[in-house]
Amino acid sequence: MKNKYIYIAVLAAFGFASCEPEFENEVNADYTAGEADFTSYVAVGNSLTAGYMDRTVSRVSQQYSFPNLLAQKFALVGGGEFTQPSFADDVNNLGGLMLGGAPIEYGTGENQYPTRLIIDASEGRPENIAGTSTIEVSNVQRTAYNNMGVPGAKSFHLLTPNYGDIGVVAIGLSNPYFARHATSNAATVLGDAMTKNPTFFTNWIGANDVLAYATSGGSGVDQTGNPNPLSYGSNDITDPTYFAGVYSTIINTLTANGAKGVVATVPSVTSIPYFTTVPYNPLSPAALGGQANIDALNAALYGPLDAVFTTFGEPNRVNPLSGTSANPILIWDVDAIDRTAEITGGLMLQGVPAPVAAEIGAAFGKARQATANDLVVLPASGVIGTPNANASATLVALGANINGVSYPMANRWVLTANERAKVAAATTAYNNAIISIASANNLAVADMNAILNQLVSGLRIETGQLYTANYFSGPSNEGAVLFSLDGVHPNARGYAVITNEIIKVINRHYKSNLPLYHPSYFPGINILPTN
Amino acid sequence: MRKLLSLTLLALAGSTAFAGGYRVSIQGQKQLAMGHTGVAVVNSAEVAFFNPAGMAYLDNKFNVSVGGNALFAETRFQNSQYNWTASTSNLGTPFSVYATYRITDWLTAGLAVYTPYGSSVEWDQNWQGAHLVNNIDLQAIFVQPTVSVRLGEHFSIGGGPIYARGSVNFNRNITPNPLLSDNGDPADVTLDATGISAWGYNLGMMFNPSEKVRLGLNYRSEIIMEARNGDATFSDVPAIAQGTFSNTRFNADLPLPAEVTTGLSVQVSEKLLLAFDYNYTLWSVYDALVVDFENSVPTSVNARNYKNASTYRLGAQYVATDKFTFRAGWYFDESPVQDGYFAPETPRNDSMGFTGGLTYQVNKKLGIDFSFLYLHFDEVNNSYDHYSDPTAGTGDILPFGGTYKSSVFSPGIGITYGF
Numbered sequence: 022m023k024n025k026y027i028y029i030a031v032l033a034a035f036g037f038a039s040c041e042p043e044f045e046n047e048v049n050a051d052y053t054a055g056e057a058d059f060t061s062y063v064a065v066g067n068s069l070t071a072g073y074m075d076r077t078v079s080r081v082s083q084q085y086s087f088p089n090l091l092a093q094k095f096a097l098v099g100g101g102e103f104t105q106p107s108f109a110d111d112v113n114n115l116g117g118l119m120l121g122g123a124p125i126e127y128g129t130g131e132n133q134y135p136t137r138l139i140i141d142a143s144e145g146r147p148e149n150i151a152g153t154s155t156i157e158v159s160n161v162q163r164t165a166y167n168n169m170g171v172p173g174a175k176s177f178h179l180l181t182p183n184y185g186d187i188g189v190v191a192i193g194l195s196n197p198y199f200a201r202h203a204t205s206n207a208a209t210v211l212g213d214a215m216t217k218n219p220t221f222f223t224n225w226i227g228a229n230d231v232l233a234y235a236t237s238g239g240s241g242v243d244q245t246g247n248p249n250p251l252s253y254g255s256n257d258i259t260d261p262t263y264f265a266g267v268y269s270t271i272i273n274t275l276t277a278n279g280a281k282g283v284v285a286t287v288p289s290v291t292s293i294p295y296f297t298t299v300p301y302n303p304l305s306p307a308a309l310g311g312q313a314n315i316d317a318l319n320a321a322l323y324g325p326l327d328a329v330f331t332t333f334g335e336p337n338r339v340n341p342l343s344g345t346s347a348n349p350i351l352i353w354d355v356d357a358i359d360r361t362a363e364i365t366g367g368l369m370l371q372g373v374p375a376p377v378a379a380e381i382g383a384a385f386g387k388a389r390q391a392t393a394n395d396l397v398v399l400p401a402s403g404v405i406g407t408p409n410a411n412a413s414a415t416l417v418a419l420g421a422n423i424n425g426v427s428y429p430m431a432n433r434w435v436l437t438a439n440e441r442a443k444v445a446a447a448t449t450a451y452n453n454a455i456i457s458i459a460s461a462n463n464l465a466v467a468d469m470n471a472i473l474n475q476l477v478s479g480l481r482i483e484t485g486q487l488y489t490a491n492y493f494s495g496p497s498n499e500g501a502v503l504f505s506l507d508g509v510h511p512n513a514r515g516y517a518v519i520t521n522e523i524i525k526v527i528n529r530h531y532k533s534n535l536p537l538y539h540p541s542y543f544p545g546i547n548i549l550p551t552n
Numbered sequence: 553m554r555k556l557l558s559l560t561l562l563a564l565a566g567s568t569a570f571a572g573g574y575r576v577s578i579q580g581q582k583q584l585a586m587g588h589t590g591v592a593v594v595n596s597a598e599v600a601f602f603n604p605a606g607m608a609y610l611d612n613k614f615n616v617s618v619g620g621n622a623l624f625a626e627t628r629f630q631n632s633q634y635n636w637t638a639s640t641s642n643l644g645t646p647f648s649v650y651a652t653y654r655i656t657d658w659l660t661a662g663l664a665v666y667t668p669y670g671s672s673v674e675w676d677q678n679w680q681g682a683h684l685v686n687n688i689d690l691q692a693i694f695v696q697p698t699v700s701v702r703l704g705e706h707f708s709i710g711g712g713p714i715y716a717r718g719s720v721n722f723n724r725n726i727t728p729n730p731l732l733s734d735n736g737d738p739a740d741v742t743l744d745a746t747g748i749s750a751w752g753y754n755l756g757m758m759f760n761p762s763e764k765v766r767l768g769l770n771y772r773s774e775i776i777m778e779a780r781n782g783d784a785t786f787s788d789v790p791a792i793a794q795g796t797f798s799n800t801r802f803n804a805d806l807p808l809p810a811e812v813t814t815g816l817s818v819q820v821s822e823k824l825l826l827a828f829d830y831n832y833t834l835w836s837v838y839d840a841l842v843v844d845f846e847n848s849v850p851t852s853v854n855a856r857n858y859k860n861a862s863t864y865r866l867g868a869q870y871v872a873t874d875k876f877t878f879r880a881g882w883y884f885d886e887s888p889v890q891d892g893y894f895a896p897e898t899p900r901n902d903s904m905g906f907t908g909g910l911t912y913q914v915n916k917k918l919g920i921d922f923s924f925l926y927l928h929f930d931e932v933n934n935s936y937d938h939y940s941d942p943t944a945g946t947g948d949i950l951p952f953g954g955t956y957k958s959s960v961f962s963p964g965i966g967i968t969y970g971f
Contacts, residue, residue: 484950541728541944545731550792
């Protein structure tokens with residue numbers, strides 16, 4: 022009797038102790054690929070697809086590439102293995118590239134593939150992280166990967182043979198990133214991608230077709246109407262008609278075996294901190310050194326320039342510097358009316374010797390003050406107010422050699438209103454082509470242009486966080502920054518937001534149900550105490 | 553006997569657990585088995601907790617009840633929007649020691665030692681909700697010297713001061729943002745305060761209109777545990793933030809709320825006793841957890857906004873033989889946590905308790921009590937909507953939520969001794 026009761030009690034105890042809480046539906050119960058087949062996912066594109074950030078691809082940054090993030094979600098619903106170019110040799114996660122043990126300079130005297138950018142807290146500014154890159158381009162992998170994002174690639178580069186020819190990297194005729202893994206010297210990016218037999222793809226190409234022009238401050242040529250890419254310079258705008266043809270070829274190739282996919286549009290430059298961080302008018306009276314300096318500059322330079330331009334019908338091309346409010350920088354505008362002769366003549370009338378007058382005329386002939394419609398590029402912040410290396414000795418002697426203050430900022434530092442219009446026209450034309458080609462092939466469109474434009478006024482995502490297109494400005498709001506220190510490419514958090522937007526498009530278009538990422542848990546800016 | 557008692561105390565000193573908020577309703581084997589009713593039940597020395605007035609009616613001159621439980625609490629969390637899963641599984645050991653001694657016909661003295669509050673939750677370090685809590689261990693022991701005075705045949709009163717002593721250990725990450733991370737190990741803070749003491753009181757009255765019916769009313773006062781000069785220890789803070797987040801001391805108040813209980817018991821037959829209790833806990837005192845740091849670390853204000861909550865309890869006791877008494881009970885425990893304030897440090901929604909137990913009477917003086925408790929929680933979708941990331945500048949609220957499912961099981965054992 023006694024024993025029986027105790028047995029019952031003990032049994033009851035163990036019975037309940039093994040009762041673990043169970044959900045009616047486990048977390049993944051409703052995840053589905055829908056109409057999509059993620060068995061072999063291939064991503065083609067440029068730096069935005071490669072996981073590029075802080076002006077490079079590093080071993081860690083690549084892990085945050087949007088295709089890699091996407092593939093981890095695909096794996097929940099039948100997605101297969103997703104491979105990326107090997108960055109195992111980036112032992113210390115410095116990024117950058119080396120060729121034959123030396124930096125790649127293309128004769129500029131400047132490393133074109135430096136280490137990744139970090140914030141040096143002791144200096145309070147972005148710097149390339151100390152150290153030498155250990156990524157050696159000539160260690161070729163000769164492998165096709167699921168992530169075929171190639172930094173620097175323009176639309177037509179995906180179809181260009183020898184774009185990854187290791188033999189001509191040194192002279193700038195091929196792309197060092199693609200050269201690292203092209204399956205042969207003659208291989209094309211798209212050809213290598215197709216060897217993975219994609220069942221699903223993302224294609225985010227086209228940004229460099231216009232962005233290279235924009236980031237160079239409009240240093241290239243708008244090639245609209247010229248369908249021959251062999252005649253293009255690296256900073257030129259690709260002809261939109263040619264772009265559309267190339268884009269069709271890419272899509273037709275990718276879909277040839279019935280693959281489904283997502284294409285992404287090209288973002289506008291006005292939604293990128295590279296163009297929106299440095300104001301057109303950073304010259305406060307204090308920055309100019311006070312009223313005495315301002316009076317001197319007005320008497321010697323701004324006043325006379327204003328007089329010449331006003332005489333010839335442009336009263337607001339240059340105005341005297343203000344002693345009370347912020348002043349615009351002085352820029353060189355290639356599209357301005359050339360007043361070299363008028364300035365030279367005016368100076369000579371005042372008794373300035375002819376050779377000196379000619380030098381001054383040449384330096385300021387296409388000068389004007391920047392306006393709110395001009396976009397000053399991010400690297401200009403380190404140039405404004407510094408002496409110009411190209412200013413002649415005469416100008417240096419006169420003190421007329423300070424960038425943006427007493428010497429016009431070169432074309433490459435400013436995307437003028439006129440150049441902006443060309444960029445905007447090309448962007449619109451590309452995006453129209455992308456959307457119409459996608460819709461003809463019943464592909465999903467991730468309108469990154471529209472999404473990134475929302476960042477300008479603030480994009481509140483599903484987590485409750487408001488994100489903007491602002492550049493990093495300090496640790497206290499680092500968590501709201503989506504762009505990396507290069508000002509063009511997202512940081513890891515930004516790629517998470519982008520991945521979410523693509524997932525939403527896939528869920529909508531292909532009736533899939535894939536979970537999202539929570540961007541608040543992703544890193545943003547790498548801040549080091551010292552460098 | 554004394555040796556056994558002290559050993560038991562040592563072994564069980566870690567009280568912990570579950571239930572509405574951080575209240576742990578396990579204050580006696582016999583009464584727990586009856587759905588934790590007891591404000592109008594005179595069974596054993598356990599009444600010193602449930603209603604001190606009832607001590608006066610105990611049959612024996614001297615009564616001791618000692619008991620403890622093993623409390624297995626498990627909570628699972630998931631969020632299908634982000635494919636998150638997490639779980640916490642904890643063992644708590646609430647215990648109680650009661651003794652009463654009838655000095656005269658009208659006066660009974662007693663001592664009660666029990667652990668009515670506690671919380672132990674340990675999520676995986678750096679889980680998705682780590683910015684709210686990684687782990688918490690809250691303990692409180694109440695020591696209550698008690699007297700009961702019988703005022704005539706039908707009525708008694710009782711009460712005594714409560715000396716509460718407690719400790720808290722709490723760890724969480726400073727932000728979900730990996731910016732504050734050293735090699736992927738996020739910066740976190742541990743708050744530790746021990747030896748916190750405070751005073752309160754427990755008062756009750758009991759009315760027996762007939763031999764078969766008892767009515768009870770009990771009030772246990774609020775006690776504010778004031779942690780002063782506790783240790784705040786920051787770990788894994790990266791170099792850039794070490795100026796701000798340096799080890800310091802902190803002050804914080806944690807209220808242990810007042811509880812009013814009323815109820816009745818009916819001796820239906822010689823063998824069967826039925827009891828009903830109604831608890832009303834004044835949780836609204838827990839408005840926010842405010843942690844004030846001595847140095848320049850910003851004061852941490854964590855909204856809680858608890859609401860007063862009710863618990864409804866039913867219990868039955870059946871004396872089967874001289875040797876065996878069986879008990880069973882049921883209760884409904886309303887959670888004080890309101891929607892949008894569902895923090896993973898006390899992931900408790902409304903629950904239903906099922907209890908049972910028995911006493912094996914070894915001899916006239918000594919009985920062994922067994923109890924078990926199973927707490928059923930419905931699956932709940934809820935979130936904590938009052939956190940903003942200090943590194944995200946905008947002050948935007950970052951809700952944290954998902955689906956929670958808890959279960960609690962607790963077997964207990966005790967002895968009753970009296971003569």
